[in-house]
Amino acid sequence: MSGLRCASLALAGLLVAGCAGRAPPPSEPARTARSPLPVAWAAVTPGRSTRADVQAALGPAHVLRFGSGHEVWVYRHGGVEPGRRRRGDGPAEPHELVILSGPDGVVTRVRTRLAPVAAR
Amino acid sequence: MSVPASLRFPARLLLPALALGTAAAQAPRPPAATAPSLPPVEISALGDPVEKSYRRIVDGMDLFERRRAQAPQAILRFRLLPRRADTDMEDIELAIVGDSVRIPVPVAADRSFTLPRSPRALRENATVVPNRRARSMTWRVDIRTPGLPPDTRRLGDLRLECAVGMEAELVSESRSAFDRLARLIADRGYCERREPRYLFFADRPLWRVTLVHGERREDLSVDRLYAGVTRDPIGHAELRHCDCEVLIDRAYFAPLGDPGWPDDTLLTFEYIDDGEPPR
Numbered sequence: 470m471s472g473l474r475c476a477s478l479a480l481a482g483l484l485v486a487g488c489a490g491r492a493p494p495p496s497e498p499a500r501t502a503r504s505p506l507p508v509a510w511a512a513v514t515p516g517r518s519t520r521a522d523v524q525a526a527l528g529p530a531h532v533l534r535f536g537s538g539h540e541v542w543v544y545r546h547g548g549v550e551p552g553r554r555r556r557g558d559g560p561a562e563p564h565e566l567v568i569l570s571g572p573d574g575v576v577t578r579v580r581t582r583l584a585p586v587a588a589r
Numbered sequence: 590m591s592v593p594a595s596l597r598f599p600a601r602l603l604l605p606a607l608a609l610g611t612a613a614a615q616a617p618r619p620p621a622a623t624a625p626s627l628p629p630v631e632i633s634a635l636g637d638p639v640e641k642s643y644r645r646i647v648d649g650m651d652l653f654e655r656r657r658a659q660a661p662q663a664i665l666r667f668r669l670l671p672r673r674a675d676t677d678m679e680d681i682e683l684a685i686v687g688d689s690v691r692i693p694v695p696v697a698a699d700r701s702f703t704l705p706r707s708p709r710a711l712r713e714n715a716t717v718v719p720n721r722r723a724r725s726m727t728w729r730v731d732i733r734t735p736g737l738p739p740d741t742r743r744l745g746d747l748r749l750e751c752a753v754g755m756e757a758e759l760v761s762e763s764r765s766a767f768d769r770l771a772r773l774i775a776d777r778g779y780c781e782r783r784e785p786r787y788l789f790f791a792d793r794p795l796w797r798v799t800l801v802h803g804e805r806r807e808d809l810s811v812d813r814l815y816a817g818v819t820r821d822p823i824g825h826a827e828l829r830h831c832d833c834e835v836l837i838d839r840a841y842f843a844p845l846g847d848p849g850w851p852d853d854t855l856l857t858f859e860y861i862d863d864g865e866p867p868r
Contacts, residue, residue: 533818535861539861569861580796
């Protein structure tokens with residue numbers, strides 16, 4: 470599992486409060502044999518989950534906080550660390566879970582991105 | 590062209606539009622009565638104004654004409670961007686100013702403009718000057734093929750924007766003369782590299798950017814959004830030199846050097862405020 474970078478910079482209107490460390494590994498296998506994504510990612514529900522819920526379920530994220538009060542949280546799974554070599558046939562890039570929450574702290578949108586198959 | 594080892598810098602120092610970590614990501618709004626906008630005085634009387642070389646911009650215009658094939662229907666314009674959260678972007682006056690020539694440049698409602706060609710201004714090594722102070726605003730190349738669906742850009746247009754932008758020096762600042770020299774050496778072919786870090790700016794704060802070509806669809810990695818701050822955090826000192834300073838939430842990198850995505854690839858945008866009521 471790829472690590473998460475930490476950054477602790479605060480500028481006018483935008484805070485990147487980086488993760489405290491690596492995201493916890495998934496405690497269960499993927500939902501189906503073909504899904505490479507952690508099952509826990511499916512628990513995040515727009516309109517219902519809060520930032521606290523997400524952190525409790527998925528651990529620390531890489532956070533971008535915008536001046537509007539919206540926040541983008543990023544989790545990654547798989548892939549290789551920047552600067553390291555890809556092993557075997559696995560994707561070089563990690564899969565991504567990106568969560569948008571509004572100023573009220575409630576999740577409004579969620580999207581996942583499967584790492585494309587590297588065509589090298 | 591490769592950079593000699595003795596002149597190699599950390600990648601971000603060569604970047605024309607730096608991925609600089611964090612910034613005021615909210616799109617700036619004109620503040621109320623205390624707005625520090627400048628009165629409409631003669632541009633030449635303004636101390637420390639934003640200035641860009643008219644000659645270099647014309648070089649960019651010439652390059653656009655030479656590379657028309659990459660965006661055959663596209664129109665070249667330039668688009669104003671704020672560099673400070675408190676910059677008043679309304680009623681900006683722009684002119685080409687030389688020793689004896691002053692050519693007003695109309696700015697459209699969408700904050701874009703075109704520049705006329707003036708041999709006299711070229712002879713006088715004129716500059717393009719708005720009535721705003723240095724580092725309060727800038728402008729970037731804007732190349733758009735007409736008739737595209739809303740919230741869509743064409744990859745070939747963006748590739749040409751990068752090339753013209755580099756030629757016209759309409760990029761983020763270099764922090765030192767040494768950086769400028771290094772950029773000069775590195776510029777050739779920069780936009781054709783696999784991962785050129787030339788920033789583009791969407792109209793509103795971004796949620797997702799999707800590449801579409803035929804049946805093929807692929808979201809840009811989040812590391813290509815928001816000026817790449819989820820991958821490469823930015824320091825305060827670097828942010829001051831980036832055109833993304835107050836536009837982090839709208840900034841993105843495109844796969845300019847990836848031959849797997851043809852020029853006719855479309856980038857479709859979804860925004861953070863999609864579906865929200867207007868403020």
